[in-house]
Amino acid sequence: MTTVLETTGIPPPLESVAELTVPLCFFDIMWLPFHPIRRLIFYNHPCTEEEFSTAVVPNLKHSLSLTLKHYLPVAGNLLYPLDTDKSQALIRYVSGDTAPLTIAVSLRDFDEVTGSHARDSDQFYDFLPPMPPLVEEENYKIAPLIALQATLFPGRGICIGLSNHHCLGDARSVVGFVSAWAGTNKCGGDEHFKNGSTPPLFDRSVFGDMKGISDKLWSTMRNVPLTPSRFPVPTNRVRASFTLHQSDIKVLKDLVLSNKPGLVYISTFAVAAAHTWSAVVKSAAAAGEEVDEDGTEVILIPADGRGRPNALVDPPVPVNYFGNCLGGGAVTVEHKKLAAEEGFVAAAEAIADMIKNRVNNKENFLKDLDNWLSEMSKMVGLSTFGVSGSPKFDLSNADFGWGKARRLEVLSMDEEKYSMTLCNSPDSDGGLVVGTSLSEKRMEAFATIFEDGLKF
Template identity: 60%
Template sequence: MTTVIETCRIPPPQGAAAELFLPLSFFDMMWLHFNTTRRLIFYNHPCSEAEFFNTIVPNLKHSLSLTLKHYLLVAANLLYPLDTDASKPVFRYVSGDSVSLTIAVSGLDFNELVADHARESDQFYYLLPRTPTMSEEESYQIVPLISLQATLFPGRGICIGLNNHHSLGDGRSIFGFMKAWATINKSGDDEVFVSRNSESLPVFERPFCKDSSRIDGMYWEAMKKKPFKPASSHPLPTNRVRASFILRQSDIKKLKNLILSAKPGLVRVSSFVVAVAYVWTTLAKSCAGDKDDMFIFGADARGRRNALFDPPVPVNYFGNCLGGGVARVEHWKLASEDGFVVAAEAIVDEMNSKIHDGDGFLKARKIC
C-alpha cells in the first residue's frame, strides 16, 4: 500500500561548518539505551504525483540541506565507544555526513489516518523511515541520529515521518528543527528564518554547571553497564488500535472547577494538570492493581536558574534538557470516585516541589 520511490542522502550545503565534535552531557546520556522516537506530521495539501515529484520533493531536499547548515548536529553521528572504560560517547559531524530522506507514495486512506476514531495501528508504521543502521570504525560504534520520510497521498495530502535517537534532543529541540525546515521550505531560502531568529539560532555547546564533570561521570558509569544495542526496527503492534480523544476548552474549565470546588486552596491547577489527571484516573479505573501507581512527567530545564545552572541554560539550546517529577498515588485511591481530585492534587504537589521550586528542580533527578 505504501511504495518507496527513493532513498537519498542530504548533506548540509557547501560553506557550512566542516566539523562539530561534542561530548554528551548527563541530560543526553540517560537516553542512550532508549528506542528511537517516532513522529508523524500530516499536511492537508492535495496535489498530484507530478507536482509532488517535480516541485515539492526538490524543494524539500533543498530546504533540508539549508536547514542542516543551522542544525549541524542533526547531520552528525553518535559515536559509542567499544571500550567504555577508555572513552565516553560523543557527537561528531565531519564534512560529508548527511541525513537520510526517503520519498514514498501511499495508497492508504489519508482521511482515516488523520481521524479521531479508533483505527488500526499497523498502517502508521509504513509512513516512518527505516531506523538508521549502526556501523563500526576502529574504536567506536557509529549511530546515525535521524532519518526522515516524505509520503504522498495523491490528491489528498503529505506526511512527514521522522525517526530520531533520543540522545539527539528532546521534543522542543526536534520540533524546533522541523519548524525551521518548514519555514525555509516555504520561503525557498534561509534568509527569513535567520532574520526571525538572528539572536536565537540554535546553540549546541553542551550545558555546563559547576558540577558537570562529576554528574556526567556518574551517569556514564551507570549507562556503560548496559549493553549498547541497535534500536528495534518497525515493531508492528498487531491487533491494536490508535484513537484521539479531545478535551475542549469547555471540558478543561469543568475539570478545573471540579478540583477547585473540592480543593479550593490548591494552587497552579493548570490545563496540563487536569488533562493528565483525567487520563491517569481513567487508565487506573480500566485495570486492576494493588500497589502505588506512578505518573512520570518531564519539564523543560531551559531558562531556569537553579542550584545546578546559574546562569541558566539558554532557551535556544539544542539537545536534551529535561527535568521532571514522579507523582505517586495508591491504585485504589485513583480508581475511587474521588480519584480525579486525588490525582490532580498529587501532580500539583509534585510540580510545586520539583518544578516551580528553583532550588528543588533537578535535585531529585535519578540515574536510570
C-alpha cells in the first residue's frame, strides 16, 4: 500500500566545510548499543502526486541540503573502531557524505493512521526508511547516523519520517535540526539561519575535562558489538494517543495535593507521567498477565542538562549545544503500591521527589557520572518504564509550510519494554497528548484505567 519512488543522498552545499570530526563524550557513548530513535510527523496538506513530485519534493531536497550546511554531523557517520583497544568511536563528516532521503506514496487511510484510537503498530513502518547498512572501511565499522523519508497520502497529507542513532543527539538536538529544516523549507532559503537563529554548537569542550569519565565508560561499552538495526516487526502491538486537557491536569494535581498536602509543588509533567505509568502497571493484571506482586517498578525520567546549573559543568552547557546532554534519574516504587487504588498518588509523589532532589538540585544534577553505569546495571531484571519526548522540544511544532503537525508518533516505543511519549496537544487549551504502545488486550485495559482515573 506504500510505494517507494526513490531514495537519494542529499549532500550539504558544495561550499560547506570539507571535513568535521566530533569526538563522542560520556553522554554520547552510553547510547552506542541503543536502537535508533524513530519518529513520524504527520501533516494535513492535500496535494496531488504531480504537485508532490514537481514542487514539494524538490523543495524538501533543496532545504535539506541548505540545513545540512549548518548540521554537518547529521550527514556524517559513526566510526566504530575494529580495534577498540587503540581508539574510540567518533562522528565524522567528510565531503561527499550525504543524508539519505526516501520519497514514497501511500494509499493507506490518512485519517486512520493519524487517529487517536488503537491502531496496528506494524503499518507505521511503511512511512519510515530503514537505517543504511553498516560497512567496513580501513579500521572502522561505518554506521550512517540518520535516514529520512517523505510520504505522500494523495489529496490528504504528508508524513515526514526520521530514524537517527541516539549517539548523534538527544531530543533537543534532533528537534532543533528538523525544525531548522522545516523553517528553511517554509521560507524557501536559509533565511532561518541568516535572521539571527543561533547555529548549533558541536564543541565537546563545553563539558570541561571529562576524559577520565568518558574513558571509563568506553572501556565497558567497547565490549558491546555494534550491530545493524532492524525494524521490530511484527511488533504484536497497537499504539494509541490520549489527551490530557488542562482540566484533567488540574484534577490530577488536586488529587495529589489533597492526599499529600505537604508537597510544595507538583508539576504538569509529574502528574502526566505518574498517571500514565500507574495505569500501564495496573493494566497488566487487568489484561490477565502474570505480575510479580513483590516486584519493583521503575520509571526512567530524562532531563535536558543544557543551561541548567549542575555539579559537573560550570558554566552550564549552552542551550545550542548539539549532541547528547541528558541527566535525570530513576524512580522506584513497589509494584503492589503502584498497582493499588492510590497508585497514581504514590507515583506522583515519588516523581516529584526525584525532580526536586535531583533534577532541580544543582549539587545532585549530573552528580557521580562515573557510577551511572553501575547504577543502571541494577535495573536489569526490573520492570522499567520510559518517557520519550517533551512538550519543551515538540516536533509537532516543526512547520514545513504546511502548518502545525496533526500527529506525532514515536515508533521506538515498540522496541522497549513499555514507555510513553509526551507532546503538546494540538488543541488550544494547553493540554498534553500521551502516546503508548501495548499489546491489544493490554491497551484495552489501559484505556479504561486511564480514562477512569480522570473521573473525580
